[in-house]
Amino acid sequence: MTTKFAETEQRTAYVGRPLDRLDGTAKTTGEARFAAEHPYPGLTHAALVHATIPRGRITAVDTEAALAVPGVIAVLTHENAPAMKARRPTGLPNMDALVVGTTVNYLATDEVHWNGQPVAVTVAETPEAARHAASLVRLTYVELPAVVDFAAEERNAVPQKGSALQSARAGKGDAPAALAAAPVTVDLRFTTPPHAHNAIEPHATTAVWDGDRLTVHEGSQNIAWMRRHLAWRFGVPERGIRLLSPYVGGAFGGKGMLWAGTLLAVLAGRATARPVRLALSREAVYHTVGGRTPSIQRVALGASADGRLTALIHTSVARTGRVGGNPEQITSASKHLYDSPNIHLAQSIVPLDLLPNTSMRAPGDSIGTFALESAMDELAGELGLDPIELRMRNEPARDPLGGKKLSHRMVREAYALGAERFGWRERDPRPGSMRDGRWLVGMGVATAYHPSMRLPGKVAVRLSADGGVVVRSAFHEMGMGTATALTQMAADELGVPLAAVRVEYGDSDLPPGPLAGGSAQTASLAAGLVEAVGKLRRSVLALVRRAPGSPLRGLRPDQLEARDGGLYQGSQGETYAAILARAGRDHLEAEGGTGLLGFVVQAVRESRSWVRAATGAQFCEVRVDRDTGEVRVSRWLGVFDVGRVINAKTVASQLRGGIVMGLGMALSEQTLVDPRTGRIVNPSLAEYHVPVHADVPRIDIHCLDDPDPTMPLGLVGAGEVGITGVGAAVANAVRHATGKRITDLPITLDKLLPL
Template sequence: MNANHIGQPHARVDGRAKVTGSARYAADFNQPGQAYAVIVGASIGLGRVIALDAEAARRLPGVLAVLTHENAPKLAYAPHKGFIDPEHGERLHVLQDDHVRFYGQPVAVVVAQTLDQAEHAACLLLIRYAEESPVSDPLDQRAEAVVPEAGREPGPHSADRVRGDPEAALAAAAVSIDATYDAARENHFPIEPNATVAAWQGDQLTLWSKSQFVINEQAEIAAILGIPTENVHVICPFIGGAFGTSLRTWPHVTLAAVAAREVGKPVKLVLSRRQMFHQTGHRPRTVQRIALSATPDGRLTGIVHEGTGETSRHEQFTEALTAVTPFLYRCPNVRTRYRLVPLDIGTPTFMRGPGEATGVFALECAMDELAYALEMDPLELRRRNEPGLDEGMQLPFSSRSMLACYERGADAFGWSRRTLSPGSMRDGRLHIGWGMACASYPVFHGQASARVRLLADGTAEVEAAASDMGPGTYTSITQIAAETLGLPMDSVRFSLGRSDFPPTPPHGGSMTLASVGSAVRAACIAALDQRQARADRTDGAIEASATAGPDGEVRSRFSMHAFGAVFVEVAIDPDVGTIRVRRVVGAYGAGRIVNPRLAASQCTGGMVGGIGMALMERTALDPRDGRPVNAHMADYLVPVNLDIHGLEAHFVDEVDPHVNELGVKGLGEIALVGVAPAVANAVFHATGKRVRELPIRIEHLVEH
């Protein structure tokens, strides 16, 4: 029997279910006799609700309830902070008071027998506010930066880190650059909207809910409602894209549960596309300063990286904005500083490549600027500053294939044919630009559990409370289980997305394969051991469970990261400033590749997201009230098929025995990191215009 599945490009085991429509997403779990809920969001950016007239809505046929802060039940909101929740601050207590903290905050929920009735009734609510002037722009003169509470302690996660004397190095440098970079707020924009179907049976609550972390959703809703955790059941077998927006449990889940309890029947609540811009987080806008100094031959002598990100006033959302800078290059003098600007907005959240994607944009654009100041090839500058260890942590890398990524990516792209001078490459009347950038993302590995049953018919069932928002978790975990058990792929059935399955970490941070895969492998080995011990018996199934997690001692001895190099070609029309990305080539060192087909899909998907970050995605806020003015599919621009050409992903051979039992590093996040700066650097190479703001727009190129 051939059980060599790991490393093979197997097709998705859930592919048929998805293309035939039998895969069920959160809003597909309709219940008998269910009602429909619609959220009414605040139409101001800051203030109080001073009057709310719901009589016309309540008199409408089919309306079952209108819940506001005046009549909604008082909820426990017991302390609970999951792995993914902001460490400092307190989550929004929905419908518990009259305060409006940000535009679109839920101020009412209408429940009716049909969706049309609920939407009609929601329009009839008359709400009056005592309005204040919100601050929603981090560059507003009223905004004040603060040191994040999570970064006050010295150490690797400190908001302020320094080695050497970078200011002195800058002052004495033969060559230096100092620039500010502004990256726009982005929204996740997945195909599937956030949705929850809530149903009570006695004191038991079932939530069919779009969630990347069903275990946390179970615990969070139990804490909010003040009921035992075991009384909440969360089910989410499929996710139609998320990119981080469903890692947290947002207020709509609470409102669905409360509404179902109030009306005594199941309730479905689906957020509109516009509401997803208000209520389910976003990638925070950031402003960063990078200063670099170097010797005439391109050896870095100093790096200063100062970054500021926006957050809400009621929570402190932090991300790894400056985390890559201390170790990406060899440099004796480095200082990083991270600050938050509390604003009258909803709390940001993790979005694909969180922190690293934005921080690397600034750092890698600055490296490109330095290369031109030195009149040096940007790739050669990076090669000359390749470190031998993580100089920030003073630890060896568990593996680092950056040089191999440079070589593989440059060869596949044809980088040696690039001319250095901006504007020197043409295709007819079009200006051609070639740019590149590095990518890095840490190797996360959380404790996870799994359960395996070996059935008498020779098949196996595997269960874990993981999620699958598209990267192929069903398939890759099936491959790991099938190989460990020595079974064909079609003899293994992997089930996920239930809170009553063995617990796993969130489906984010590129940790699912390392964490869940290691647990499944351990459970499979335990099941085989049981079968061996019972070799003389054939009475029924064998069931085994196992928990696996990171080896703290090993992780304390190594710096663990995936690395990559991204190469981009753009073509720019000089008359109208339109930018077209013609090619993207990425080369990645990401440990063991379990499924090359899925891995390539992950990387090309990340490249598409990076193109969007570079050229299109920007959530524009009305400064009067913080309202996202382009919160719809017409004006929030994302790449479509006509925007995408020639995406290539290459993987260098990398064996890393330290990161986890499987030797995998994860690809979801790093696939986006590095794309935006590579595009920005290509735009400069094509035009000679350095754009330090994302997204890069036509206006940037046609302005004089």
């Protein structure tokens, strides 16, 4: 494959193959150590004390009983904790401020900003003693008026401010007038609840001070910026902090931010001069780590009698915390998915006295596509058109807003293949017409969409005289197989055996890697890897020029093929080992990638030319019990365009995992917030229902595996597109099975009965 990112046309020996993850053995045998599993002499344990009011001030603290617990070393509150700097303003020189989940300066203030805010930390010789002591800390408050009811505050929503990364309003034409004039319309209101992060590894930190030097073991999605921010908060040089995160037990955005657990573990370590481990309980994660915002959405569509869209309106109201939180790109997919001469998109927010929300797998797009794709299905019913046909009639040739080129778009191909494989022609379009005994059977589809991007990050590649290759970058392995994919890419780019490549990652002492977010990590690393390999080839040829008799003398990099552990033109060439040995060198090393400024320049330049995205077609079959309303997803097929597939097994796993998470969003997941007190009332997996094996059918995945010519090695990103469209595909299948359009997630029995 040839792209502007590759210097030569490569034969791939490893890219695309379904290889097992290289870290799989360590994780399945227990060899891998996560953040809460590193032993240190004198290790202590910490536990958090959480506020029990939504807003107010602490007027008194009683720690006597807590300090009396055997093994307790300290109880830190705002009255006795060491000073910690507040978060600094965000700007280009200090982008690390973006990784802070809230603006609260923990234990430096008597203010309470949400119900569950950490307001004290206990430190003890054992975790049991720390937890018991935390339960004995008594706090007295003066309560202040708090606003915590999202639904009641919809009327007070304010327009969301736009940013360089996200526009809050967009449009063209006169969508309200076109809607009013359209012969066929739908106008629907959708709601989605808050969602909580439930990674298999709850957040944990092990912090060890040695004078002004700090070692932190942390499950992180953003090592570089977290390190930089810890240096600021604790007033120590960045080079004196080492943040280690080789294994992350799952993360979907929640570990991209710096939350109270990390900051207070480091603070407690400094206060006690002992190593401290703070492992959050599952309940503490709910009260301390932000999740997905709830939403209220309106999607209104107007169409001509032949199914051509004449108006598309998508508006949203979302929630942020009064002390932090990120607005979501809820209407993003509506900018790009369908051609219409009149489009109006607008996002609003409601600041509340609640734990700030944060990124969660496909933020905005996951819930935004639920509304848009449900409305498209409803419009198909009004028109008497097949839902796939309606989508194909409105598939754009260029981006609907602005007219930019689509760098890579295979939605038509995804639907065509999916319809054939899923047996879509067997679907009787009449709602409630397909039955199997007591089960009502329904089939639904939806389009998956997630923007594609690259982020700043560096990759260093070392080529040794023994033929070995070491790839080094402080990237993050959260279970998606990035280290394995990078090994495959490096082996192919340099033409060496897979076993010759070793990848070092998850350590802030390495070159700074990209944030693991936005489905951008692998593409960002690929760009740096290709650049570093290009520099290495030029260095190798520079050595060859000084070597009489070399068959490579006088050749350019683009005339050579990397294979068999060296560079060749046809049958003539030499191994890297031979070239380096002749030159008396034990290794060559090069670095590729971009820093923050280079990334910004690149992003601005490319945004003027292209719209990039991963896309797909989601096919769902459900069975609904006509007596009880029980919904069972019985079949699933996802056909995706994620550009070039680096590892067929890990890509399928990522997409399958996103679909499973989407099934939870569609059928069971919701964070329940008491509208009187702001307290989360279901903070455990016993009451917050994620999908289990019995809820998940066989999920078939197919990738079109067609490279995007504008991306490094042609890959686009697969981590988040899998969840998009899932909620709508389920809702559309339920609509087909029962005749009922559910616009309020999750789809529970009470919303379906009576049938």
